[in-house]
Amino acid sequence: MTKYRNRLPQLASGPFLTDAGIETTLIFQDGFELPFFAAFDLLKDEKGTEGLRAYFRRHAAIAKRLGLGFILESPTWRASPDWAEKLGYTGNALDAANRVAIRLMHELRAEFETERSPMVISGCIGPRGDGYDAGKVMSSEEAEAYHAPQIRIYAEEGADQITAITMTNINEAVGVTQAAAAANMPVAISFTVETDGTLPTGDKLGDAIAAVDAATGRGPAYYMINCAHPDHFDGVLKGEWVKRLGGIRANASRCSHAELDEATELDSGNPVELGALYADLIARFPNLTVLGGCCGTDHRHIEEIAQAIRVAA
Numbered sequence: 001m002t003k004y005r006n007r008l009p010q011l012a013s014g015p016f017l018t019d020a021g022i023e024t025t026l027i028f029q030d031g032f033e034l035p036f037f038a039a040f041d042l043l044k045d046e047k048g049t050e051g052l053r054a055y056f057r058r059h060a061a062i063a064k065r066l067g068l069g070f071i072l073e074s075p076t077w078r079a080s081p082d083w084a085e086k087l088g089y090t091g092n093a094l095d096a097a098n099r100v101a102i103r104l105m106h107e108l109r110a111e112f113e114t115e116r117s118p119m120v121i122s123g124c125i126g127p128r129g130d131g132y133d134a135g136k137v138m139s140s141e142e143a144e145a146y147h148a149p150q151i152r153i154y155a156e157e158g159a160d161q162i163t164a165i166t167m168t169n170i171n172e173a174v175g176v177t178q179a180a181a182a183a184n185m186p187v188a189i190s191f192t193v194e195t196d197g198t199l200p201t202g203d204k205l206g207d208a209i210a211a212v213d214a215a216t217g218r219g220p221a222y223y224m225i226n227c228a229h230p231d232h233f234d235g236v237l238k239g240e241w242v243k244r245l246g247g248i249r250a251n252a253s254r255c256s257h258a259e260l261d262e263a264t265e266l267d268s269g270n271p272v273e274l275g276a277l278y279a280d281l282i283a284r285f286p287n288l289t290v291l292g293g294c295c296g297t298d299h300r301h302i303e304e305i306a307q308a309i310r311v312a313a
Contacts, residue, residue: 001106001158002121008161008186008221009069009118010246014289015282015309016069016120018249019059020297023077026055028266029298036086038078043100052104058299060112060119066306067116071290072105074098077126077165080150098123098150102157122163122188123154125176131166131192131227133257134200140215143175148182155183162187165249166227168200170211177212177219188290190224190249195256197228197236205233206241213244222246222287227294229254229269230277237285247290248281250274252297260295268296275304282309 010016023037030051032042042048052075063070076098078084084094105121113119128146129135138146151162162185164176173189180187191199191208199208209223225233226249237245252269253260260267274297282288291309293301 002160004118004120004160005186008120010071010120010289011221014069016071016290017059017063017302017306018071018073018247018290018292019056020293020299020302021251021295022055022075024266024295025298026051030055036078036083038083038087039075040079040097040101041087042075043097043104049104053108056108057112059302060108062299062303062306063119064112064114064117066310068306069117070112070119071122071163071292072108072119073122073163073165073292074101074105074124074154074159076101076124076150080126080128080147082128083126095149095153098153099157102154102159106158120160121158122161123151123159125150125162125164127166127168127172129168131168134168137169137171137201138175140171140174140178143172144178144182145175147176148179151176151179151183151185155185159185161185161221163190163224164188165190166192168192170201170203170208173208173212174215177216181216181219186221187219188222188224188246189220190226190247192227193225193233194228195232197233205236206239209241209244220244222290224249224290227251227257230274230281234281242285243287245285245288247292248278248288249292249294250278250297251295252293252301253295266296268298268301271301271304274301275308278305279308279311
């Protein structure tokens with residue numbers, strides 16, 4: 001069932017789009033309730049499933065129309081045991097939801113993929129804790145054991161890769177990478193950074209990437225940055241380690257994580273400005289081939305990013 005696991009096309013050429021801030025879009029624009037920001041919970045009924053289907057269709061249609069690749073990132077950022085328990089899921093129910101999520105991605109690929117627009121299915125892994133705060137940091141062995149069951153399901157269901165979104169600390173990134181390797185799955189590690197470009201733990205981004213590479217034998221296929229405005233990390237993109245970056249999922253808002261946590265209204269920033277900032281980044285760093293959004297972004301931002309990078313090319 002897998003198509004690209006052994007040859008991820010985004011490693012050979014780009015650009016590849018991916019989706020935007022799924023949770024904020026579903027809540028603030030589409031009117032869904034998402035306890036604990038758990039988008040996968042919508043898969044429990046047809047209304048929620050159709051809402052997810054419509055969300056991904058809006059984004060995939062942009063890539064298809066413009067002849068760009070697309071990463072179908074499963075809506076499973078919260079679909080791990082600790083979060084599922086808060087939502088009342090049994091272990092079997094959680095496993096079933098993870099399987100259904102990947103099957104939905106297969107359905108969407110069948111609907112939208114063309115020769116000009118390859119569509120890669122990624123099983124999304126979220127942090128055990130909060131995406132803004134490292135909290136209690138697990139050992140890498142604990143992280144591997146925690147995330148391994150979810151990763152194995154994605155391998156069995158034919159996902160092409162794993163993407164760990166909003167990783168806040170080195171140990172968890174190492175554990176996810178090790179669990180993916182055990183399942184023979186390529187993995188992308190996407191770190192959350194603060195307004196100064198450091199991880200929530202205070203580690204420098206370049207140091208974190210070097211540490212994960214050292215612990216795993218350069219295990220990740222590539223790294224990404226997410227959940228921060230480009231202004232927050234642009235200044236730290238210096239050194240050989242930057243060549244390990246393969247993608248960006250930025251916020252349109254310049255607010256800090258603390259400010260976003262306290263906000264009562266969605267800050268969508270300026271889609272046109274964000275597109276221009278992406279065009280500048282990939283002009284300077286052509287290794288950035290996977291381009292999407294995070295908190296507060298939606299299909300409008302992805303459209304502007306796509307148009308801006310096509311003009312720049």
